[in-house]
Amino acid sequence: MRHPLFIARTVLVKNGAVEEAMGVLNNIMARDGFFEQYRRTRFYEKPTEMRRRVNYTKCKSIYNEEMSRRLAFLMRVNRPDPYPGCS
Amino acid sequence: MFRQLLTPVRAVLQNLGAESVGPKLASHCRSSGACDFSATSSAAYHTSPALFLGRRQRKEGNTSFVQKEYVADGEKASILEVRQSKGDDRFPDLHLPTREFNGIMFKDLPIVNIKATLNNTLLCVTDSFGAAYTTRSCGYDGFKNARKGTNVAAQATAFTLGKKLMQRGFRTVRVKVSGLGAGRLAAVRGLTFAGVNVVSLTDYTPISWNPPRPRKQRRL
Numbered sequence: 001m002r003h004p005l006f007i008a009r010t011v012l013v014k015n016g017a018v019e020e021a022m023g024v025l026n027n028i029m030a031r032d033g034f035f036e037q038y039r040r041t042r043f044y045e046k047p048t049e050m051r052r053r054v055n056y057t058k059c060k061s062i063y064n065e066e067m068s069r070r071l072a073f074l075m076r077v078n079r080p081d082p083y084p085g086c087s
Numbered sequence: 088m089f090r091q092l093l094t095p096v097r098a099v100l101q102n103l104g105a106e107s108v109g110p111k112l113a114s115h116c117r118s119s120g121a122c123d124f125s126a127t128s129s130a131a132y133h134t135s136p137a138l139f140l141g142r143r144q145r146k147e148g149n150t151s152f153v154q155k156e157y158v159a160d161g162e163k164a165s166i167l168e169v170r171q172s173k174g175d176d177r178f179p180d181l182h183l184p185t186r187e188f189n190g191i192m193f194k195d196l197p198i199v200n201i202k203a204t205l206n207n208t209l210l211c212v213t214d215s216f217g218a219a220y221t222t223r224s225c226g227y228d229g230f231k232n233a234r235k236g237t238n239v240a241a242q243a244t245a246f247t248l249g250k251k252l253m254q255r256g257f258r259t260v261r262v263k264v265s266g267l268g269a270g271r272l273a274a275v276r277g278l279t280f281a282g283v284n285v286v287s288l289t290d291y292t293p294i295s296w297n298p299p300r301p302r303k304q305r306r307l
Contacts, residue, residue: 005263005289005291006179006183006184006193006194006261006287006289007179007183009289009290009291010178010179010287010288010289010290011177011178011287011288012176012177012178012179012183012286012287013285013286013287013288014176014177016279016284016285018272018275018276018279018285018288019272019276021177021288022271022272022275022288024177025288025290029290034290034292034294035267037294037295037296038267038292038294039267041294041295041298041301042301043301043302043303043304043305044300044301044302044303044304045304046304
C-alpha cells in the first residue's frame with residue numbers, strides 16, 4: 001500500500017528547530033525498523049547468513065529477557081518483608 | 088482523500104485522550120484515601136512494589152508515585168509515547184494540506200528533494216507539482232571524490248542553494264529526504280543557515296520488505 005506523501009513519515013518543524021525534528025523522525029523510523037531493513041537489503045543475504053542472524057537474535061533476546069528478570073529480582077525495593085524468615 | 092486516510096490517526100489520538108484520564112482518576116482516588124483495596128491485594132501476592140510509602144514519598148504528595156503505577160513494561164518503547172497530548176502539532180493532521188505557512192498553503196509549497204547517498208548529496212528544488220526548478224549537488228559545487236559524501240560538503244552545497252532560493256523568493260519550503268548518507272541532516276541544516284524556512288521534514292527513502300534480489304555481498 002502506498003502511503004500518502006507528506007502525511008506518512010513526516011514531522012513538522014517547530015520554531016526552526018530542524019535538528020530536533022530530524023531527531024524525532026529518525027527515532028521513530030529506527031524504532032519501526034526502517035533503517036535496519038534498508039541497511040540489510042543493500043546486499044543479498046545468503047540463506048546461511050540469514051539462519052545465523054535469526055538464531056543469534058533468538059539467543060540474544062532469550063539472554064536479555066532472562067538477565068533483565070534476574071536484575072529486576074535483585075534490585076527490587078519496597079518489599080513487604082525484606083528479610084523473610086529472619087524475624 | 089486525506090479525510091479517509093486520516094481516520095485511523097484520529098482514532099489513535101482519541102484513544103490517547105481517553106487513556107490520559109486514568110492517572111487523573113487514580114490521583115483523585117489516592118487523595119481521597121479510598122484506595123485501600125490495592126493494599127490488601129499486593130500484600131497477598133508479595134510482588135507489588137507499590138504499597139510501601141516512604142517518608143520521602145509522603146512528603147512529595149505521592150505525585151511521582153501515582154504515575155509510576157500506570158507505566159507498564161515496554162510502554163516507553165511505544166511511538167505513542169513520543170506524542171505529547173491530543174493536539175501534538177509536531178505531526179501532520181487533517182488540516183495540514185490547507186494550513187497556511189507564510190501565506191501559502193502547505194500543499195502548494197515548493198519542495199526541496201535531498202538525496203543523501205554514501206558518496207554524494209544531491210538537492211533538487213521542485214514546485215508542488217514536481218516540476219524541477221533547479222538542481223545542485225556536492226560534485227557540482229567543487230567537492231571531488233570522497234569529499235562529496237561528507238556532511239561538510241552537503242552543508243556548503245545546501246547553503247549556496249538556499250542563498251539562491253532566497254534570492255528567487257523561495258522563502259518557505261518543505262523538505263523530502265531520501266537515503267541515509269552523511270548529508271541527511273547536514274543539508275537541511277545548510278538550508279536553514281541560508282535563511283530558508285523549512286516547514287516540514289519528510290522521509291522518502293525507498294524501503295521495501297519484499298525487494299527483488301539485491302546485488303551480491305561486497306568482498307573485502
